[in-house]
Amino acid sequence: MNTVGELLRQWRRRRRLSQLDLAIAADVSARHVSLVETGRSRPSADMILRLAERLDVPLRGRNQLLLAGGFAPRYTERPLDSDPLSAARDAVGRVLRAHEPYPALVLDRRWNVVMTNRAVDAFFADVAPGLLRPPVNMVRLALDPRGLAPRLVNLADVRAAFRSRVARQLATAPDPELASLYEEMLTHGTEGTTSLADEADTVIPMVFRFGAGDGQGRELRLFSTTTTFGNPMDITLAEVTIESYYPADAESAAHFAEADG
Template identity: 75%
Template structure:
């Protein structure tokens, strides 16, 4: 079992921050950071959290740091569909509904889909039912031939986007299950062609759907200053039409307001 000092040193190395830079940011002496990392000083819970904050350590791993230092975990992990997170869940639901007629969905740190809006349903209807058994994984859904991959024209571009995002995610906070997902779907093959990016502004996903090609780009929304692990780890991905023809199609799908 790693000590709190060893874990903090790992996170500091992962962030490529020197002891001096961390000490300046956390308003402590570089000697104190060194003593904590080598186990010659036992940090308080507040000091552990202060250093973790400046190292941008995820809440789940801050709990691990606290446990390693001999303290109780500070952050809870409650299900998104539970009573405790009802206000947050309702807020997410409003965001999803407000984005219609365009698709939007919510996924966790391992890219498992937690919520969607109604605009996603027509796409899911074309997916092999085996892929829709919980947990439904967005990466697997997007790249498996039984899923949405057969609808995507520029699969190489989409795979490259997934690869870049998950590689950055793993570099920031390693995770065995996410690593396995990366190895299964995203590890580059030796003969894999480079993606043909058409624009240096935004990468569109081109989907053959309903007899036409739809071009979409996406944005990511996260919770600000969450204190719950679940909220710290979820993201809302909202898709928008990338050209006038796609926008016209989505507008035609919009249900009239009562």
């Protein structure tokens, strides 16, 4: 098991900071940072959290640092459907409902779907039942040939966007399960896919084709925004995100207006 000093050194190197950089940010001496990292000085819980904050260590990692330093974890981790998180869960539910008729869903740190609004149902309608058994993983759902992939016109763009986001997550906070998902779904080639990104796009859209087999096919172009909780003290809330999708052109907006009517 790594010591608290070893873990802090790993986080510091991950953030590409020198001991002096961290010392200045935390308002301590570089010598003290060195002593902590080498185990010659035992930091207090407050000092561990002070250094962790300057290193932008996620709450889960901060608990690990505290445990390695011989202290009790400071941050709780409760399911989103638990009573203590009922107010946060209700707030998320209101956000999801308010976003209708456009799709929105809640994801955990490993891209598992936690909650959705009703507009998502139409997109999941033709997905293989096995992919919809909990936990439903959004990356796997989008890229698996039994999932959304056959309807994604610009699968190459979508795969590249997922690859970039998951890679950034892993660089920020390594996670074995997320790394396994990356290896499984995001290291493959993009043969047979089409890229629709062009200079007119301010963001890379997800382009879905519906009803292509009946001669009445329609393409929907959607872009997404991500919402997180501000200053959470619970690990679950710190790690969930709300992915909200919007029409990227007038034709797509008209489709949702018709569906809502």
